[in-house]
Amino acid sequence: MNVLRSEYCVLACAEAWRGSGEILASPMGLIPSLGARLARLTFAPDLLLTDGEATLVRPDGTPEGWLPYRQHLALVAGGRRHVMMGASQLDRYGNQNISCIGDWARPRRQLLGVRGATLNTLNNPTSYWVPKHSRRVFVERVDMVCGVGYDRVARHPGTERFHRIHRVVTDLGVLDFETPDHSMRLAALHPGVRVDEVREATDFELVVPDEVPRTREPDAEELRLIREVLDPGGARTREVAG
């Protein structure tokens, strides 16, 4: 069984929602969306998903609820949600930037803007998806803190109350913050990836345990769902090669 890198990525994203129970999964981007739907179809059957607009839908597209933006933002504040956002920059404590590159007053490159990143990170579990693990993304300091990281939360008592950065999934592996000072740790490598490749693609010192586990293998049913049901057109291989 030849499992593609992009398929390990889908699986690693899906695992972010394991054990979440009856909450809203908010994946941003293609591979996180495939992951959330895979989780919903297999080990996390109580998850809620949207159609990308204002309707909550079952995996077959049947509407089961209404979630316009106003309710979505209120739901974030209520906490019954786990979001997986993208990140243009991410630092060792999980501070994320999607706003702009360079000086905020006159950016070298204007990006999306802060969007809902502060609300997300201060109110419900947050994960990140980075399709190309590189030094451009994994930086010593982000230019504009949008999603709030562990060091920032520690400096603002009270904000840690509902703050949790669950994991960061990349094309190379999975990272988490399960260290004494919540600095980023290499939690798993996708099969075929070496530790030094991840180190090379990260601009800060990663915590690397002596034994780094591998992303688990998908079972036959999971592979079938990814290939035949969720992404028969193979769009996943355009986000992550292979």
Next chain:
Amino acid sequence: MPKTTDKTMTADEVVARLTSGMTLGIGGWGSRRKPMSLVRALLRTGIDDLTLVSYGGPDVGMLVAAGRVRRLVTAFVTLDSVPLEPHYRAARERGALELTEVDEGMFMWGLHAAANRLPFLPVRAGLGSDVMRVNPGLRTVTSPYDDAETFVAMPALRLDAALVHVNRADRLGNGQYLGPDPYFDDLFCAAADTAYVSCERLVDTAELTKAAAPQSLLVKRLDVTGVVEAPGGAHFTSCAPDYGRDEEFQRLYASTPWEDFSTRFLAGDEQAYRSAVRDWQEEQAR
């Protein structure tokens, strides 16, 4: 019996009531149900020095490209299917725009505060992020109860005028949306001193609820100053279920230098815009 006030007017009459220096809220979200015909009418005037309050899309892009905006209050500017708005991006990278960048949730609670005539509302957002750094005027507030938690005190986003586009409206200013998401259009209208609603089709009041439920009546006439019938008024943004986003035309907008685009499409009135778009579409079909 005296008649209830008829608020119908033209887009040019709407913008004749706006002045330079105003704070203007624009409804919709990204490249969805934006009051583009009102924005186009605004572009035909000399009004500038505006403060725009918007979950930004091409409304922001065009007004910024035309040099009409002094300050923007937003959480993002995007064309959705084209992630980055090119004119907004260019203006930011030139340093040509003052920006109040807040979180989507802070923005929403700012509108709620304005609609509720409150100076601010507490929000669990922003704290610890650089939203606090780039908005040095933002204050925090501490819960007076036992928890003593600290929140951002999001100031009211009070508007001089709001512009929104809906699917149907009557002549009195009752506005109806028929798509999946109301966005924040009712809040924009309630947060504003004056509010102008454009609609795909003007209908009799009784017609509004013939085929749709009363909860689709999003905007109440007590919040509305003027109503404009503007078929295709959201073009090229989406206006479900009347029409989807005109993706091809949006791509053209996003890839054409502003001077060329505005010369070809925005030199005349709304009718001229529509015929210029049709001509372009026919060229593409050939």
